[in-house]
Amino acid sequence: MGRKKLDRQEFHARVAPETVDRLKNLAASLGYQHGGQGSIAQVLDAVAEGRIILVPTDKILDNLK
Numbered sequence: 022m023g024r025k026k027l028d029r030q031e032f033h034a035r036v037a038p039e040t041v042d043r044l045k046n047l048a049a050s051l052g053y054q055h056g057g058q059g060s061i062a063q064v065l066d067a068v069a070e071g072r073i074i075l076v077p078t079d080k081i082l083d084n085l086k
Contacts, residue, residue, distance in 0.1 A: 029062075 041061070048059030051073070055063065067073040 044061045045059035048061055048064045053060045053063035
């Protein structure tokens with residue numbers, strides 16, 4: 022018997038080389054893990070569902086002016 026198929030959609034993003042490791046570390050530190058490492062997908066789901074709230078820094082806010 023195989024693994025249950027999840028209702029998921031795949032997408033790809035081009036990011037800086039260090040970004041993937043940073044996001045995996047962030048995910049792991051927040052408790053979002055899969056397969057022994059941080060799960061970027063779970064963090065993105067949490068942001069989209071409002072379970073994680075992103076707060077812009079002053080640097081980002083200055084760039085919007």
